[in-house]
Amino acid sequence: MTLIEESIERRLLIRDESLAVSVIVPVYNEVESLPHLITEIAKSLTESGLSYEIICVDDGSKDGSAQLLKVEAQKRPDLKAVLLRRNYGQTAAMAAGFYYARSHSIVTLDGDLQNDPADIPLLLAKLAEGYDLVSGWRQKRQDAALTRLLPSKLANLLIGRVTGVKLHDYGCSLKAYRAEVVADMNLYGELHRFLPALAYIEGANITEIPVRHHARRFGQSKYGLGRTFRVVMDLLTIYFMKTFLTRPMHVFGLFGLLSTALGTTLGLYLTFLKLGLGQSIGNRPLLILAVLLVVGGVQLFSFGLLAELLMRTYHESQGRPIYRVREVVGKNVN
Numbered sequence: 001m002t003l004i005e006e007s008i009e010r011r012l013l014i015r016d017e018s019l020a021v022s023v024i025v026p027v028y029n030e031v032e033s034l035p036h037l038i039t040e041i042a043k044s045l046t047e048s049g050l051s052y053e054i055i056c057v058d059d060g061s062k063d064g065s066a067q068l069l070k071v072e073a074q075k076r077p078d079l080k081a082v083l084l085r086r087n088y089g090q091t092a093a094m095a096a097g098f099y100y101a102r103s104h105s106i107v108t109l110d111g112d113l114q115n116d117p118a119d120i121p122l123l124l125a126k127l128a129e130g131y132d133l134v135s136g137w138r139q140k141r142q143d144a145a146l147t148r149l150l151p152s153k154l155a156n157l158l159i160g161r162v163t164g165v166k167l168h169d170y171g172c173s174l175k176a177y178r179a180e181v182v183a184d185m186n187l188y189g190e191l192h193r194f195l196p197a198l199a200y201i202e203g204a205n206i207t208e209i210p211v212r213h214h215a216r217r218f219g220q221s222k223y224g225l226g227r228t229f230r231v232v233m234d235l236l237t238i239y240f241m242k243t244f245l246t247r248p249m250h251v252f253g254l255f256g257l258l259s260t261a262l263g264t265t266l267g268l269y270l271t272f273l274k275l276g277l278g279q280s281i282g283n284r285p286l287l288i289l290a291v292l293l294v295v296g297g298v299q300l301f302s303f304g305l306l307a308e309l310l311m312r313t314y315h316e317s318q319g320r321p322i323y324r325v326r327e328v329v330g331k332n333v334n
């Protein structure tokens with residue numbers, strides 16, 4: 001068993017049967033929202049009679065969110081604060097939350113009150129119907145139309161096409177998962193948006209339900225238009241992983257062979273012209289093309305071999321987490 005497997009095993013074993021849900025909130029500079037958020041989550045779950053823990057992961061906030069969480073976590077037995085050393089990004093913050101969650105059901109939502117904690121019991125009810133992942137769908141989304149809604153519409157269409165998972169709203173953070181689905185998932189970059197796609201690749205049963213969405217009341221969004229570009233890049237990665245991760249040689253090898261073969265053919269033709277017909281070929285662009293094709297082809301081919309080696313190392317080696325925790329505060333810390 002590798003280190004990662006051992007750690008996953010340990011985490012799955014310490015699941016707490018008496019906890020109905022672990023609510024995970026990534027937090028980056030949300031100091032004004034936090035008190036409202038914690039109260040609202042607690043209210044919604046208490047009213048539904050569900051036992052819960054809230055795990056707020058502070059992602060290196062600079063506005064005092066970490067201090068607030070620390071104080072609150074020492075007062076409230078239902079709150080656990082995981083404070084990361086610096087700002088690692090929403091994906092890493094969520095991954096840290098997954099690691100410390102102890103319930104069999106996990107719900108994630110944003111720390112800015114844009115998602116409504118009153119929807120958590122609805123997601124959990126849907127999860128109990130036998131799904132592995134229930135995604136929220138912000139039917140009436142309260143964000144800027146041109147800079148947020150339009151790119152998001154396009155991204156949703158594209159993601160659906162490429163990944164084969166048909167959801168209306170991949171960007172919605174409010175989601176419910178069965179813990180096993182996220183326990184062995186390695187998240188990098190900004191891949192949290194693609195959790196449904198990654199889960200789907202692993203064979204998870206996925207559905208969505210409409211959820212409420214509010215405009216931001218405090219603070220400001222941490223993202224701008226630049227995110228669209230990163231989403232597209234992540235999508236390419238996912239597509240590659242989905243199709244070729246375990247067989248990179250099939251892509252690079254194929255193109256490498258094609259390129260080498262074409263280059264060689266052109267080279268033979270030029271050789272024939274030179275030796276057979278005595279023509280001069282030194283000034284022909286075709287010669288450059290032939291050389292480029294052969295060199296490029298050999299490189300692609302070797303790259304495919306390297307990728308195969310890397311892929312094997314990736315799958316077989318021991319990994320390390322993508323975050324470093326400074327400290328974990330709370331009454332029920334494992």
Ligand code: UDP
Pocket residue numbers: 025026027028029030059087088089090093109110111112114220221222223
């Ligand atoms: N967030 C985070 N680390 C970051 C950026 C954002 O933990 O580097 C958190 C943020 O505090 C919020 C959630 O991720 O709880 C979503 O961020 P935001 O509301 O800015 O995104 P939007 O709703 O505008 O898409």
Ligand code: MG
Pocket residue numbers: 110112114216221
């Ligand atoms: Mg938000």
